[in-house]
Structure formats: C-alpha cells, structure tokens
Amino acid sequence: MFIGEYIYSMDNKGRINIPAKFRERLGDTFYITKGLDNCLFVFPEVEWRSFEDKLKQLPLTNRNARTFVRMFFSGATECGLDKQGRVTIAQNLREFAGFEKELAIIGVSSRIEIWSKNNWDKYNDSANISYDDIAEQMAELGI
Numbered sequence: 041m042f043i044g045e046y047i048y049s050m051d052n053k054g055r056i057n058i059p060a061k062f063r064e065r066l067g068d069t070f071y072i073t074k075g076l077d078n079c080l081f082v083f084p085e086v087e088w089r090s091f092e093d094k095l096k097q098l099p100l101t102n103r104n105a106r107t108f109v110r111m112f113f114s115g116a117t118e119c120g121l122d123k124q125g126r127v128t129i130a131q132n133l134r135e136f137a138g139f140e141k142e143l144a145i146i147g148v149s150s151r152i153e154i155w156s157k158n159n160w161d162k163y164n165d166s167a168n169i170s171y172d173d174i175a176e177q178m179a180e181l182g183i
Contacts, residue, residue: 057125071085074111
C-alpha cells in the first residue's frame with residue numbers, strides 16, 4: 041500500500057526521485073499515465089494489469105468509455121527506476137500535469153499520484169474546506 045506525502049524537485053532533464061518507501065512496492069516495471077485532477081497516476085505492474093482488465097470490459101459503443109480509454113493509454117509510459125531511484129517523466133506528461141520544479145508525490149493506496157506542488161497546494165486548500173462534507177457523503181457509499 042502506498043501512503044504519505046513527499047515533496048521533491050524535478051531536475052532539468054525531467055527526472056524525479058521516487059520516495060524510498062515506494063520503490064520496492066513499485067517493482068522493476070511500472071506505468072505512468074495521465075491522471076485525474078491534473079496529476080499523474082503511477083501504477084505498479086500488477087495494479088496496471090488489473091485496471092487494464094477492467095477497462096477492456098467497457099463497451100466499445102460507449103463514447104465516454106472510448107474517450108477515457110484513449111486518454112488513459114495514449115498518455116501512458118512504461119518506466120523503471122535508475123540506480124539513484126529516479127524516473128524520467130515524459131515531456132507530454134509533464135506538460136499535461138503542469139509540472140514546474142517542485143512536485144508532490146503522494147501515496148493513494150494502490151497507486152502513486154504525482155502533482156505539481158502548486159496544484160497540490162491549491163487542491164488541498166479547496167479539499168480541506170469541504171473535507172467534512174465529503175466525509176458525510178462517504179457514508180452513502182458504505183464507508
């Protein structure tokens with residue numbers, strides 16, 4: 041399970057360190073793709089395959105399903121860590137997520153999210169305002 045929040049700087053080649061606590065769980069091969077809310081999703085291979093299987097079950101006749109699958113897979117890259125525990129983020133993904141120098145890397149149970157620190161701070165400011173309201177609505181989902 042991935043948990044926690046870490047702030048790292050991206051170098052001028054688009055490389056970032058992955059927190060040591062996340063590295064073993066990620067494994068040798070993992071996938072980075074366009075996420076939701078202007079962040080990137082990072083999946084270990086086993087989670088990637090599981091989500092891929094679910095997406096394969098979506099009806100080809102559904103426009104939203106086709107659009108989501110296209111965006112999800114077209115932006116994806118297969119990755120691995122270098123000897124220093126870094127990964128290079130593809131330019132198209134850096135642009136999609138609005139990356140600058142500082143990034144927030146957060147654990148979200150079965151995946152990692154990588155955010156521009158600026159976007160993460162803005163998201164947290166807005167999410168904290170409604171966190172209690174969201175928690176109440178989670179009861180409707182059985183949480």
